[in-house]
Amino acid sequence: MSQSDPKLNINSSVRQNVFVRQESIAARQPPIPTRGVLAWINDNLFATPLSGFVTLACIALVALVVPDLIRYLFIDAIWSAEDGVPCRVEGTGACWAFVERKLSFFVYGSYPREMVWRVNLTLLMGALLVGWLLIPRLPAKRLASVLFFIAYPVAGYWLAYGFEGVLPKVSTNLWGGVFVSLLVALVGIVMSLPIGIVLALGRRSHMPIVKFVSIVLIEFVRGVPLITVLFMANTMLPLFVPQELTPDRLLRPLIGVSIFTGAYTAETIRAGLQAMPKGQFEGAMSLGLSYWQMMRLIILPQALTMVIPGIVNSFISLFKDTTLVAVVGIFDFLRAIEVARLDPVWAGPSLSTTGYVFAALFYWVFCYSMSRYSQNLEARLAVGRRR
Amino acid sequence: MKRIIATCLIAAAAGMAATSSFAQAGKTLDQIKQRGYLSCGSNPGLAGFGLPDDKGNYAGLDVDLCRAISAAIFDDPNKVKFIPLTAKDRFTALQSGEIDVLARNGTWTQSREADLGLLFAGVNYYDGQGFMIRKKLNVASALKLEGASVCVQQGTTTELNLADYFRSNNIKYEGVVFATSDEALKAYDSGRCDAYTTDASGLYSERLRTVNPDEHMVLPEIISKEPLGPAVRKGDDQWYDIVRWTHFAMVNAEELGVTKANVDEKAKSATPEIKRLLGSEGDFGKAMGLSKDWAYRIVKHVGNYGEVFEKNVGEGSKLKIRRGLNNLWTKGGIQYAPPVR
Numbered sequence: 169m170s171q172s173d174p175k176l177n178i179n180s181s182v183r184q185n186v187f188v189r190q191e192s193i194a195a196r197q198p199p200i201p202t203r204g205v206l207a208w209i210n211d212n213l214f215a216t217p218l219s220g221f222v223t224l225a226c227i228a229l230v231a232l233v234v235p236d237l238i239r240y241l242f243i244d245a246i247w248s249a250e251d252g253v254p255c256r257v258e259g260t261g262a263c264w265a266f267v268e269r270k271l272s273f274f275v276y277g278s279y280p281r282e283m284v285w286r287v288n289l290t291l292l293m294g295a296l297l298v299g300w301l302l303i304p305r306l307p308a309k310r311l312a313s314v315l316f317f318i319a320y321p322v323a324g325y326w327l328a329y330g331f332e333g334v335l336p337k338v339s340t341n342l343w344g345g346v347f348v349s350l351l352v353a354l355v356g357i358v359m360s361l362p363i364g365i366v367l368a369l370g371r372r373s374h375m376p377i378v379k380f381v382s383i384v385l386i387e388f389v390r391g392v393p394l395i396t397v398l399f400m401a402n403t404m405l406p407l408f409v410p411q412e413l414t415p416d417r418l419l420r421p422l423i424g425v426s427i428f429t430g431a432y433t434a435e436t437i438r439a440g441l442q443a444m445p446k447g448q449f450e451g452a453m454s455l456g457l458s459y460w461q462m463m464r465l466i467i468l469p470q471a472l473t474m475v476i477p478g479i480v481n482s483f484i485s486l487f488k489d490t491t492l493v494a495v496v497g498i499f500d501f502l503r504a505i506e507v508a509r510l511d512p513v514w515a516g517p518s519l520s521t522t523g524y525v526f527a528a529l530f531y532w533v534f535c536y537s538m539s540r541y542s543q544n545l546e547a548r549l550a551v552g553r554r555r
Numbered sequence: 556m557k558r559i560i561a562t563c564l565i566a567a568a569a570g571m572a573a574t575s576s577f578a579q580a581g582k583t584l585d586q587i588k589q590r591g592y593l594s595c596g597s598n599p600g601l602a603g604f605g606l607p608d609d610k611g612n613y614a615g616l617d618v619d620l621c622r623a624i625s626a627a628i629f630d631d632p633n634k635v636k637f638i639p640l641t642a643k644d645r646f647t648a649l650q651s652g653e654i655d656v657l658a659r660n661g662t663w664t665q666s667r668e669a670d671l672g673l674l675f676a677g678v679n680y681y682d683g684q685g686f687m688i689r690k691k692l693n694v695a696s697a698l699k700l701e702g703a704s705v706c707v708q709q710g711t712t713t714e715l716n717l718a719d720y721f722r723s724n725n726i727k728y729e730g731v732v733f734a735t736s737d738e739a740l741k742a743y744d745s746g747r748c749d750a751y752t753t754d755a756s757g758l759y760s761e762r763l764r765t766v767n768p769d770e771h772m773v774l775p776e777i778i779s780k781e782p783l784g785p786a787v788r789k790g791d792d793q794w795y796d797i798v799r800w801t802h803f804a805m806v807n808a809e810e811l812g813v814t815k816a817n818v819d820e821k822a823k824s825a826t827p828e829i830k831r832l833l834g835s836e837g838d839f840g841k842a843m844g845l846s847k848d849w850a851y852r853i854v855k856h857v858g859n860y861g862e863v864f865e866k867n868v869g870e871g872s873k874l875k876i877r878r879g880l881n882n883l884w885t886k887g888g889i890q891y892a893p894p895v896r
Contacts, residue, residue: 273611
């Protein structure tokens with residue numbers, strides 16, 4: 169460097185021993201980023217030639233499908249119409265006007281229109297209570313569960329079905345649509361847990377009759393399809409019991425669905441019971457707890473936590489299975505759509521697609537939220553076992 | 556142990572009490588009057604015959620028959636509880652006593668009456684298998700369908716009738732079978748077949764589901780017999796008569812020119828047939844356990860057969876089914892009712 173540098177001049181004697189670089193280093197290539205959008209794309213989408221190829225293929229597929237889908241569902245769709253004529257025109261997309269016009273039929277079925285506030289109120293109460301139970305921050309869970317499991321079914325029944333002298337009766341043959349779908353799912357879900365717990369404990373019991381009955385029931389119900397159970401409940405039951413005692417047409421599939429889901433839940437819960445270490449049982453017994461105390465306080469809370477994914481899985485499949493009640497003449501949501509598209513005023517080629525897209529959306533929203541909630545629940549309850 | 560035995564005894568006693576009350580259960584009409592409504596098995600969805608509208612109210616030809624029965628009994632067409640039944644559980648529902656009458660476009664056949672313990676109380680719609688073709692084919696008869704391809708649903712009597720018909724007429728055809736009627740219709744609509752076949756009552760509503768209904772027509776040939784009518788349980792002849800004569804009263808009313816609009820005026824008419832029908836002379840309802848103006852109530856609240864037909868499936872509806880066989884016997888059809896006297 170130049171002689172005029174004051175620092176170097178001071179210690180000129182040391183200068184010979186010091187290495188000072190005379191020219192600057194050539195700039196190197198910047199490192200491949202490990203963070204940011206580009207890095208993510210590189211790592212996840214184009215890590216290997218194969219994954220790069222798959223990525224491109226997927227993009228091509230999306231590009232092929234999505235624009236048409238959007239055009240069909242939104243741009244070319246008919247949003248309002250008086251009857252099916254505009255939806256019939258060649259090149260039009262989904263007929264949302266049909267869904268809009270028939271929406272009340274999809275939701276309430278044949279429930280008298282001047283009284284649908286009763287259904288709305290029932291559903292609203294249910295939604296609030298379910299929310300209260302499911303959102304962890306909210307207090308007084310015990311009160312909520314008493315309300316939901318004991319007060320709500322009675323109140324909901326009175327409200328929807330009617331109460332002598334206060335609310336006029338609306339017989340169940342008029343119930344339908346989303347209301348019935350949710351009712352079947354909710355009753356199935358709520359009833360299947362106690363049935364499942366009792367059957368699971370029964371199957372592991374040492375009392376031969378209890379054990380035998382539980383095994384027969386579980387294996388019999390699991391061995392036949394749900395449709396068969398529904399047919400049995402619907403067509404055979406009335407032949408066995410006297411006319412006056414015949415259960416209501418809507419009650420029959422409810423019983424069938426509860427027992428069916430109960431049997432599956434029982435096996436899931438049994439898996440949880442069997443996974444419990446023996447020490448837990450022995451520990452509980454050595455404390456002098458009775459059988460029911462042991463189950464209630466020690467075993468079941470742990471066993472049930474373990475099998476939450478399995479239980480939610482069977483709830484999700486139950487929710488979709490509710491569509492099967494249509495085969496015994498119950499107007500559930502899907503059935504309402506199928507019937508509505510036959511209406512000569514609306515009939516047309518695009519109605520089936522529109523109706524089924526709408527149904528798919530409904531079932532997906534419900535099933536996906538259940539699955540998300542179960543993941544959340546699992547994470548919360550697994551804190552104790554986290555390593 | 557004691558407790559178990561006691562429980563069993565109580566259950567058995569309850570069962571016995573219930574069975575005995577079942578045996579005492581009276582006649583159908585008394586039950587209906589006591590309970591305050593008619594329980595009618597209906598189709599959950601067949602355009603023109605039984606289909607809920609936007610508000611969920613049932614409408615259709617079969618539905619109006621049930622309303623007519625209710626009108627005859629209660630002087631009110633709305634005291635009916637419609638129970639939607641699938642093809643599979645319709646007969647059990649009737650056998651078990653869950654419904655009083657099955658008006659669900661059921662075909663009257665020998666085995667259904669002989670084996671299932673049912674009685675068909677009449678024919679409110681003469682149906683049969685027909686063909687739908689494109690108008691531009693310029694074919695006026697099914698016999699001219701030589702070499703045509705026909706879309707049909709698999710595994711149905713429709714498929715068998717089709718084969719029989721073309722074989723007995725020595726016509727070559729190509730049957731294109733599909734698992735569901737939806738698929739068969741779609742294939743026909745997209746031009747895969749020249750013709751589509753199913754029961755004529757269904758053809759008219761299926762036609763409306765094609766892309767352009769005006770391009771299609773239903774051929775006049777009917778190649779099978781499908782008499783559709785209401786059914787009741789065997790063993791209660793009075794109830795059978797009521798259902799049967801409700802239909803006959805509607806047909807007679809049409810024949811005599813009595814309509815919903817002019818029934819009050821006609822009740823004062825001097826024609827003896829009309830007087831007997833509407834109850835201004837004689838008391839013909841009594842033997843059936845009904846009032847003497849039973850037929851007047853039917854026509855007043857629901858209408859005569861022709862009106863009901865036009866409103867639900869005929870020119871007054873979207874279906875626009877021709878009367879054809881279902882016209883009165885005086886007008887070239889086979890709807891014929893014995894006289895009220």
